[in-house]
Amino acid sequence: MALRTETEQAGMTLNLPPARITRAVCALLAIVFALTTCWLTPAGTVMAPSASADDATATDTTGTTNTDDKQRVTITIDAATPVVTASSGYQLRATVTNPTGGRLPAGKLNLATNVQHSFYSRTDIQDWSDGAENIPMLDGLAEADVPALDAGASASVTLTADKDTLARIITWGPKPVAVTYVVDGVSRARSHTFLTRSTDGLNLVETPALNLTVALPLTSSAWSIDENAMHDLLTNSSDDDQVVTAGDASVLDDARREAIAKHPKLQVVADPTLLTSEAKQASQSHSQSQQDDTAKDQAKDQQETARNLSSIALSGVMQPAGFDISAYNAHDNDGAYVAAGVERDDWNAETALGEYRTAKGDQSLSTGVYAWQGKANWSLASLTEAKKQGYSVVIANHEFDTGDDSTVHTGNMSVTTDEGDVTVLTQQRELSRLAQGKATSDDADAETSAAGRLARFVAQSAFYQMEQPYTSRNLLVCLSATADAATIDALMRAVEQSPWLNLTDLSTLAATDPYVSGDDALQLVQDDASLTAAQSSFQQQTLSTLANGRNGITRFASSVLLNGDGRADPWIKELLDTQSTIALHALGGDMKVAERMNVGATSMVDELMGGVVITPSESVTVVSETAKMPVTISNSYPYPVHVKVQSVTDSMEIVTSRQVETEVPAHGEAQVTFTIRVSTSGSTNARITLLDRNGTQFGDTQTTAITSVLRISDMSGFVIIGFAFLLGILGLWRQFNRKKDPDE
Template identity: 40%
Template sequence: MAVLLAVLLTLFAPLGAAPAWAQEPTDGVTQPSASPVALQIEEITPVVTDSSGFAVRVTIENHGTAAIEHARLAVRTNAQYNFVSRSDVQAWAEGAAMIPTPDELLTLDVGTVEADGVRTVHGELHADAGQLRALTAWGPRPLTLELIGEDGGALPGTTPLQTFLTRSQAGLHGERTPAINLTVAMPLTSHDWKTNTAVTDGLLSSGSGSVRPSDAVTLGADDARALKAKDELAARFEHLQIVGDPLVLRAVGTPHVQAISQPGMFDMTTYARVGDAGAYTRAGITDQGWRAETGVNLLRSALGDEGAQTRAIAWQGEGSWTMQALNTARAQGYETVVATRDFALQDDATATTETYRVPTDHGEVTVLTAQSTLSALAQQQPTSAQASAEQTDAGRLQRLIAQSAFYQMEQPYESRSLLVCLGESTNSTFVTSLMTALNSASWVHLASIDELATAESAIEPSQMPDLINQYVGQQMPAVSTALEALNALARSRDDIERFNTSILVAGQSAQAADGSSPSAAVQESGTASPQSPPSTSPSASAQASARLSADAWAQYLLQAHDAFALPALSPHASAREAMVNGAQRFADALLSRITLVPSGSLNVVSETASMPVTVSNKLPYPISVRVSSLTDSMEIVTSRLSDVEVGPNSEAQTSFVVRVSTSGTTVAREQLLDRHDQPFGAVQQTTITSSLQLSDKSGIAIIALAVVLGLLGLWRQFHRKKDPDE
């Protein structure tokens, strides 16, 4: 009986005692097994040619409680296997396909990997190695990386990595079919905008025209260097299509772009969904700020070439390219847009050209649609959580190359043009690896964005509006975050406009160092559009160095605020939050330079007294404000309002009349008001203490009454009738 029980326990032990790494989830979703030993591809040859050889570097992480000893890493392929479908490729990547890989490429000694330890192994084959000469046909092949023991079997508790090995046509005999056209587009933009405190502080403390309002926002030094490094890749890879954000081109220096996007990557798709141009205007964003023409002018300024011209492409935002959004883009001068997602209008059984011509109310617009799988991999995203080899850049690149080869082999005689969109945050190292690999891919023709845009429309243009209305934009994120940003920006802009119209003394000019006033021409220099490129003419330089009029300076304040607004309405939450907060801080800093300096405490020894209050103006222009005072007592009160004008960078004192009817203590609260009696700034307090003195008329009356009562008491004392026994 005991023996039978032991056998049963042995048989059923896996049901309840399986190690954590071998247990399956219960939610019905297939997940990669959490093996205590993890393999990661750090480097691998993405394209094998007749001269490339093959190299691989793999990291082994041991998360188990025991050391791994005497292990080896086997790198194997199947030189004869051809993937037959997309699902076949994906299943292999996810570890769900049972494809034998009998052809050994490398076996690398791993040695000992301690518990919670990491070890990296590297191996390579020369181009003339027999293992590589056995690859006699081009295309993607299955590749397995597996830890094995001394006996050649899989090491217990480990899970192999399944990726791809792609052989190019170089050095192989056989028919060459037409190459597939790939356009690799890289947006050169950023969502790491920051407040340029040197500029904002300079605007608030100086009336100099040398401070440019458009510089109120800037890029961090690290971000600018990263953008410049990506821009410089154009010199190495002539087929890399850089689509530059006009707002960042100045930070790059001399940009190398094949096209420009809308300034600040302004989210046109959300703009179209909100459908309230007035809300954007109130926030400080005019239609002119993100027109294609404005972007070209910014490019010319960055290049220093007034004749520069390039294609302007509207990049997709958070929403989809609905007909309303396409109408908006075309009305703003964009004849080409890029759809990074949600524009699948064709059967995806095969990879096809997805260039579309769409008629709109303002003319025809060309939609370039990104190929979803290749673009996701190029944006450093795995095709699924189960594709364990795609958790590193090297693994993702390996899959991208294999996938592109498979697409060519799907329809080898069909000419197709595919768009691969890199991510905004894709680093220059990955871009270098990708472009180097694609240059070695004999089945790929790297095409320009102009070639893609001029390709024949995949669908008859007249059919496009109905198809878009039917299939595009069915599931889009809510616009609530954009509305919140618009409302916040409108509030901060209202604060600045209120200062300009109800606090600032208009028509005044800050005095130059010699006490002279600027010319009328200089005073008008502040009225330029915030999107206008700075002039480099001598007269403009002279104007920039001179002082501005109060009206021009007021416009500079609004332009600085609006510099925050445009990037705040990009699709990125981090930029939106940083820019909305920056705009509000700028408006708050403006008003906070006007402060009240109360008396602190006041001791009143008469019926009336004077309570002084000082208004401090730390701005370079004069202001006119009102000060209100209110007490919480009926016996000790002050006058309510006092008007005061304060010169630039100075103080002015005003006073309130205090009236007292009795002794006591109260608190007077002083508040700054604009000329329309709207409060701003912090409330200040003055403690008022009243002590009655003889000099008071009320005190004299009380004393007189006391004397009369005393005399009356004495009179009664002498004239009262006494008792007989008294």
């Protein structure tokens, strides 16, 4: 007997089979879904095409072809309207590239959104960026033709959004946008980006803006050694400030200066050694302008760079040369740094401020002084060291605060150290990564371009304001030191056009109540920070190279230079100061700069020790038992030297005297003489080397060939030969004239 289910409907009891109930419910749900879709979908809607089963290449859930990444058709966002207002409209320009081996026929590029969708969590936003969130794109914005693409070809397409569709957005904030490339009804690629609607023209309650501080570190990654200036320093005792220069690549060309000047609320924190270097070059460029055309051009460039730097309103300075305080603490060997030429006073806050005043030419000026994070994260030990060196405020990168709070917080925390409280300004992770040209994840397909990252930045900042609209917060965003003019200008213009953001300065951020302090802050800070194995090895190698260079200078001063009256002391100080400048920049955390500085430190000592040389001499031919071998020593230094000259041969029969000492005048020559003694004919080489006063060799070895052609040179020799001749004659006469014995 079949069981039946009782259902009451309109006062009646119906006994229906379970299968019929299931079919009825499914039909009812289908009707409701169809009616809802028709009601929600307006005219002109562009639905994203789905992949055909007949298509040779299957597509994944994101709409991109499920093949090797290098063979996927790509969509790159070249430009997009960052903030949408009531009158701005929305435009997007994208490039479609065909990296496959075949030709793609003409297709379409669709632009769609969902005007009613709102993001409720940071996870939702990230999932959409990664293509992991399947949000229905119910509202078509635009469509454009894409021409046929040969293998390796690309096409640029501009899409202008339909104004009526934009007008249906009645809530402010980020909206999902899909850019879909369609060929023959099949989606071949899709990019997931955002448009952000401002409150302009919307009847909404205004909420307080989110405070945002945007900082730009002004440093150089092109520090290099001027070999001509170094040669002049070694031979003529010239000014040492020009040996280490900011390099040929100007860190503040006209375009970059104009971009910074257009946005006065951008917080520029400069390396003070960059300021003094450029100011020094500008002051000395007048004499160069009288030389050849190349020198005139160089002088003009230096003056222009210096003017650009002086015209920038700085918000503060960092530690000199961006000295890596965290790596210094991680290495935990102050003696190694001193041996390398870097004293603690070389990078403290007082020195940084002094460099700034010197560059500006006003010893009464004051500005903010900040310690910028190096390779390793700030630890309690490195924060203590920074405070001891006079830095009360430090700037940490976006990896310092590893907490995963549900909402963003003010980028200010107060950490108590043995030296006192330190204010740590922490960069907001996602916004800073985007500002520095990095995608939030490897799967964020729209964030491979600057325009795509900017769209995400604006959307993300809007969401942060929306998640806690009445909570006062101040976020820190730091641009990359290598950010170009276009990146700086685009980001700052987008921020300035975002009414939900309020730009502040570093002083305001530092004075803001910290979001965490005391024991709570200490829980977020590591006791010690360490470098990676590769970083630690490179650091050790750099310190060793620098120490060897400095030891070479001190050895030269004490064991080669003749400086009894102290006249050479200023020159030696210049050499040591230059070496310290080289070492300071080598330890600034930039590996490429460190490599150039290491080469410079080594070449400086090599050239210094190579300034006293043995003049190559011609080969010597010896025709008697003894002879003289003259050797000339030249000195290119501006001060006299006292050296030993040593000669050694590789023969026991042909030898020279071993050592001779001599003094060589400044920019002059001296000649010494070695005695050659021979006992047979033959040839050998004399290796002539220079020794310092302690007997340690330096400089290059010279080789002189010695050939011996021994001749009779006195009467005793002739007597011996004559006597031998007579004995020979007597022997022959006896052999022929003696009588033979009968028995023979």
